[in-house]
Amino acid sequence: MASALRPMLLRQTALSAATRRAATVPASAFPSRVTPFQSTIVKNAGRIAAFHASSRRSLLPPGPQVIKGTVNDAVPVPDPVPTHGSYHWTFERVIAAGLIPLTVAPFAAGSLNPVLDATLCALLLVHSHSGFQSIIIDYVPKRKYPGAYKISLWLLNIATVLAGVGLYEFETNDVGVTEAVKRVWNA
Numbered sequence: 001m002a003s004a005l006r007p008m009l010l011r012q013t014a015l016s017a018a019t020r021r022a023a024t025v026p027a028s029a030f031p032s033r034v035t036p037f038q039s040t041i042v043k044n045a046g047r048i049a050a051f052h053a054s055s056r057r058s059l060l061p062p063g064p065q066v067i068k069g070t071v072n073d074a075v076p077v078p079d080p081v082p083t084h085g086s087y088h089w090t091f092e093r094v095i096a097a098g099l100i101p102l103t104v105a106p107f108a109a110g111s112l113n114p115v116l117d118a119t120l121c122a123l124l125l126v127h128s129h130s131g132f133q134s135i136i137i138d139y140v141p142k143r144k145y146p147g148a149y150k151i152s153l154w155l156l157n158i159a160t161v162l163a164g165v166g167l168y169e170f171e172t173n174d175v176g177v178t179e180a181v182k183r184v185w186n187a
Helices: 002-024 036-043 045-049 086-109 114-139 146-173 177-186
Strands: none
Touching (some): 086 114, 086 177, 114 146, 114 177, 146 177
8 A cells, every 4th residue: 555655645745845946936037938846847857757666658559539529419328228237247246156156066065967067167158258248348448449349359259169169078078177176186
């Protein structure tokens, strides 16, 4: 917590000190376009910058700055879709809660059941897909990056299908997920 507050406190301290110094310098000592406050900040920039460990860098370039329509245009309200609201959230929570007993049941019961194992794999796949889909929706907005959004969702769908085929092959032609976890745990 202290490390998170330190840069903010250092900036506030430097700015308040710069403001106090700028108030003591007469305005006639500076050119007309540079304020005393700006001049003091420039003079103390080396001391302030010494406190910062790294420079500020943007990971992604800013999105396109496009305004569609005018100020007086009404905002288009999309049709309500229940699966994109609370039902979607409830579905994600039910899947997440269903994973708990399915993860513990094969080990607690002591017997390996292929139906239980397949259900666990299916829920893991759906849970992972909905989680990654939420990440794409949050961090690759459709209105700013329509092409990247569509490509990301297609890549997610392809990865989900490949993971599903791999889990199916592992379940039918090999020992299965719970038996593999059991063997790794006892190794």
